[in-house]
Amino acid sequence: MGKAKLLKIFKSLKTRIFCIVILAGVIPCIILHVGILERYMDNAVSVRTNEVQTQIKIIADHLLTYNYLFDNTNEVVNAELSQLSNLYDGRVLVVDENLKIIKDTYAISEGKTIISEDIVKCLKDGVAVNQLEGKKYIEIIVPIEEKLAEGTSRIAGVMLTSVSTDSIISSYEYIKSRAYLLEMCALVVVFGMAYFLSRKLLKPFERITESINEVKNGFTDEEINVRDYTETERIGDAFNQMLGRMKVLDDSRQEFVSNVSHELKTPLASMKVLADSLLAQEDVPAELYREFMTDIATEIDRENKIITDLLSLVKMTRTSEDMNVETMDINSILELLLKRLGPIAARAGVKIIFESRRPVSAEVDEVKLTLALSNLVENAIKYNIEDGWVKVVLDADHQYFTVEVSDSGIGIPQESIEHIYERFYRVDKSHSKEIGGTGLGLAITRSAVLMHRGSINVSSVEGVGTVFTVKIPLTYIV
Ligand SMILES: Nc1ncnc2c1ncn2[C@@H]1O[C@H](COP(=O)(O)OP(=O)(O)O)[C@@H](O)[C@H]1O
Ligand SMILES: [Mg+2]
Known part of the structure; x- marks a missing residue:
């Protein structure tokens, strides 16, 4: 052996x-x-x-x-x-x-x-x-x-x-022979008991394994119910909870796939309509051609943006092994990011104010953190008013750094606040469409913050503005 x-x-x-x-x-x-x-x-x-x-x-x-x-x-x-x-x-x-x-x-x-x-x-x-x-x-x-x-x-x-x-x-000699006899008897009994107990006591566990195998092999998704011992009950309960969680995950995955398909099909449908109407007419005037083609290009851009965001989101929902952590200067990350968003803000007539309370260096994944914070600032610019402002404040204590993004924008209705991190969720679909979002930005931001073991909070008053606060540990916790 x-x-x-x-x-x-x-x-x-x-x-x-x-x-x-x-x-x-x-x-x-x-x-x-x-x-x-x-x-x-x-x-x-x-x-x-x-x-x-x-x-x-x-x-x-x-x-x-x-x-x-x-x-x-x-x-x-x-x-x-x-x-x-x-x-x-x-x-x-x-x-x-x-x-x-x-x-x-x-x-x-x-x-x-x-x-x-x-x-x-x-x-x-x-x-x-x-x-x-x-x-x-x-x-x-x-x-x-x-x-x-x-x-x-x-x-x-x-x-x-x-x-x-x-x-x-x-x-x-007499006592010894008696003792040996009794000891032999005791041994036989003990062996018998050992054999019996070792089989009998473990039966419920074998039943659990069988039930789990049945679920695993897809014969059934019935809950496990082996109530012989507290321990088997606990294993069963834990397994059933896991089963429940798997069902929820499966449901949400299916929902995600159908949402994705829907979102991807919308621009395609628009393009199809535009192309068809061009094809249906003969001698289309050049201006109309140009106009429709511009619209089609816009839809292509949109499709592209959705796909880019989806890929970012998928990257964010992987394990922490995908984290590329380095000690970075958060001040310069923010400065760079705001500089890049400057033209968009200028076009929207929104002023950006950056306030850094102290120099901060922290262990972060630069790409993911930049994406997370860009989304927040971008939203603050997009959902703002004419001549509005966006304020970014960086601060830190000995454990965390915080980035606060506040704006003078339209705000988020109270009932929508709990949904804004959901994939594809937008408060006002029609309005958002002309602003041009995918509804994935905050989902990406939240995942990125969570990957840094941080937290994100929002408070908003409709018509007054919104404040997003991101809090991230200075040292990355594996
Ligand atoms: N700063 C903000 N002010 C007002 N509404 C916001 C703000 N940030 C996000 N929202 C709302 O939350 C929704 C989800 O945001 P996000 O996930 O970034 O998607 P989008 O692609 O639409 O920007 C937005 O459509 C918008 O309605
Ligand atoms: Mg956004």
């Missing part, structure tokens, strides 16, 4: 739920196993050791009382020793301070000398020594401590016991 495929499998939520459930089941098993079973052995050994030690200490006292180290025939002590040895299935040795074995419950080594590091150590330190001999025996060495006067004591010998761990081991 390839690495990519493995990665994909692990990325799946199904696999993860499966693993989590298994871990949730297996980890407690391991903890119980280690925590209880593994400690059982140590615990049982130390309990047994303590028990034996206590008994030996009691017998050790008896040994001293009956002076057993010098005479090992005492019946009471011998009985106690053999009882101890029987009880724990072990061997008891009594050794004196010269390492001579006084008593061996197995009666093998009596009278011999025993050399053992542990015994020597015990004799010297007077501290009991315990150790596990290959797991099968616990070896316990206890000093025989003789109390002397004034709280001192003397080690008179040691008692050495080997206690079998058979009974401990067999109960350990």
